[in-house]
Amino acid sequence: KAGVTQTPRYLIKTRGQQVTLSCSPISGHRSVSWYQQTPGQGLQFLFEYFSETQRNKGNFPGRFSGRQFSNSRSEMNVSTLELGDSALYLCASSEGQGRVNTEAFFGQGTRLTVV
Amino acid sequence: AQTVTQSQPEMSVQEAETVTLSCTYDTSENNYYLFWYKQPPSRQMILVIRQEAYKQQNATENRFSVNFQKAAKSFSLKISDSQLGDTAMYFCASAGPNYGGSQGNLIFGKGTKLSVKP
Numbered sequence: 001k002a003g004v005t006q007t008p009r010y011l012i013k014t015r016g017q018q019v020t021l022s023c024s025p026i027s028g029h030r031s032v033s034w035y036q037q038t039p040g041q042g043l044q045f046l047f048e049y050f051s052e053t054q055r056n057k058g059n060f061p062g063r064f065s066g067r068q069f070s071n072s073r074s075e076m077n078v079s080t081l082e083l084g085d086s087a088l089y090l091c092a093s094s095e096g097q098g099r100v101n102t103e104a105f106f107g108q109g110t111r112l113t114v115v
Numbered sequence: 116a117q118t119v120t121q122s123q124p125e126m127s128v129q130e131a132e133t134v135t136l137s138c139t140y141d142t143s144e145n146n147y148y149l150f151w152y153k154q155p156p157s158r159q160m161i162l163v164i165r166q167e168a169y170k171q172q173n174a175t176e177n178r179f180s181v182n183f184q185k186a187a188k189s190f191s192l193k194i195s196d197s198q199l200g201d202t203a204m205y206f207c208a209s210a211g212p213n214y215g216g217s218q219g220n221l222i223f224g225k226g227t228k229l230s231v232k233p
Contacts, residue, residue: 033220043206043223056220088158092221104221106152106160 002027004093004107012113018079021110023091025072031096032074033104034066037088046089049074050096078112086114117142117209121224128197129232135182136192136227138207144168146212149183150221151192155203163205166190197231204228 005024013019025032033056034046045058049068066076072093078085088111092104118141128134140149151163166174166183173181178198182191194201207224214221 035221035223042225043221045220045222048220058220090158090160092160103162103165105162108157108159 004091004105006089006091006107006110008110009108010111010113012115013081015081015083015114017081018077019081019112021076021078021089021091021112023074023076023093023107025074025091025093026105029093029095029105030072031094032068032072033092033094034074034076035090035092036060037090037109038086043090046076081114083114085112087112117144117147117211117222119207119209119222119224121207121227123227124225125228125230127230127232128194130197130199132197133193133195134197134229136194136205136207136229138190138192138224140188140190140207140209142188142209142211144212148210148214149181149190150208150210151179151181151190152206152208152223153201153203154206154226155200160206164192194229199231199233202229202231 007022031050033048035043037043048056052068063079068074088109090109091107094104120139147168149166152160153163154160164174164176164179173183178195180193204226206226208221210221
C-alpha cells in the first residue's frame, strides 16, 4: 500500500507570494490533517478535512487555507507569504471515522523556505 | 485545551542500554489518547506506541513501553536495548475523546532529541 505523498518536497518562495502544497493520502483514507513544524513553535495543527469538508481548524490566520477533493487528495494554500511561514509542512492521513484503533500516517513533508 | 510538555530537549544513551523519555500533559477530558511518535532525519513521523486513557494497562510494543500515570498526567516512554536506528526526535502527543471520529487532530509536545551512541 502506497504511503502518504506530499509534493513538492522542497519549495523556495519570496515574501508576498502565495504557495500551494499537495497531499495524497493512503488509498481509502478520508481524513487529511495538516501540521506546521518550526524549531520555535514545534508541531502545530493547521486544519483537518474529512470527505471534502473542513471539520477542525487550528489557530492560524486566514492566509492559511485548504481544501479536499472527492478523491481525498488535499491541498493547502498560504497567501501573502511571510518569513515566519518558513517551516516543514506535514500532512497526515487516517480513516477518520470512528475506528478506535485509527492511526495517523504522515508524509515526509514539504520544506517551505520564504526569502 | 490540551497541552503536552516534554521537559528534556536532548538525551543520549549508549547502544544496548535503556532510556526513558518524559512527557506530561494536561486535559479536562475523561477519555483521551496518548501517543509517542518518532521523527528520524528523513522527517517522516512514525507512530511508536499509543495508549488509550481508559485502559489502565501500560502499552508495550517490542522494545518500547510506556509508564502511564493517569492521576499524575504523566506518560513516559522507555526504550530498552537501544539501537543506533533509534536516534531521532521523539514527540509525545495527545488527542481528545473523538479522535478517529469527528476530531482527528493531535497536540504535540516540543520533542526530545535522542542520540544513541555506539
